Amino acid sequence: MKRLWIAVTILLAMLGSTLANSRYLNNTISHFTRQLTQAHEQAEADHWDAASDLTSQVTQRWHKHDFYFHVMLPHRDIDEIHLTFQEVEEYLKLEESDQYNAANAKLIAQLDLLSEMEQLNLKNIL
């Protein structure tokens, strides 16, 4: 019976930690997308410096979580988001409104998909 409880504990621990991971990822990504949306609003109002600051903050936090993302998520997706971050930052520097909007929207969508991929729902299981 000891082995049964050890196995059940391991299974429940894995379930608990993977659910906690999904929640943490969702919260982190939501924070990123909120700030990127605020940056977009600042850019729309021609406040490019504010938009740039907000985007920099997100980029720095993204890099701080680099190890965690690489351990938990497919590397291809992480690398694509990294490239999109670069794109967004360049368009911010150039103050190119149209290009920035498109790149920022793409970045937000990629981040949302990344978070959604890890959520426990029927769509993902099937």
Add this chain to the structure above:
Amino acid sequence: MVIALTRTIILYILIIAGVRLMGKRQVGELEPSELVVSLLIADLAAVPMQDFGIPLLTGIIPIFALLSMTMIFSVLTMKNTRFRILMCGKPSIVVRDGTLDQREMQRNRYTVDELFEELRMKGCTDLTQIKYAILETNGQLSVLPYAACQPPTTAQLEIKTQEGGLPVILISDGRLMEENLHVSGHDRNWLDKQLRKRNCPSPADVFLMTVDETGKVYFSLRQEHGNKEDSL
């Protein structure tokens, strides 16, 4: 990660159900849950091994989930008869009192050719000499001949025999197993005496030496020292 874990659990249960439904023939020598684990674990380990873009945890979590599920199922199988029958099925008697049980054979999709193949491998060619032939849950066929068709034992013939012993390896490929020497109830002096008797200078020159409970020694020198084998 939670998706990988959930999918693993679902697929594991599905595959076990599938293997159980396929019947005993496909199982071979393993129980259904063992077969599933061996099928899946290799594939799971291969995926992150080959694709470096996939996190290692994508392989580790499903493997641990599989091992935990297997442990849970095997303990439940041990503790609960109904669960055991659900997981492993029940043995089927395909030959009873020298007669084929055709219904059991049909139920297991077990053909006459397969039955005779198994009987031949067990050295039985005459169905009338078989009291029971049982198709076990692991797909193996157990054959129980009539008592009159079995070879007699020394007890039945009232012949006195000496019990054989279980050989313990003392020297293996030149290495002396000190613990086995003590377990067998001997010491280094005894060993040296045995080696001197066989003109062997040291244990390093011995390929294999065993002793059993009756004191019978098997001795084999390393081949570069000549092909000397004896048992005293």
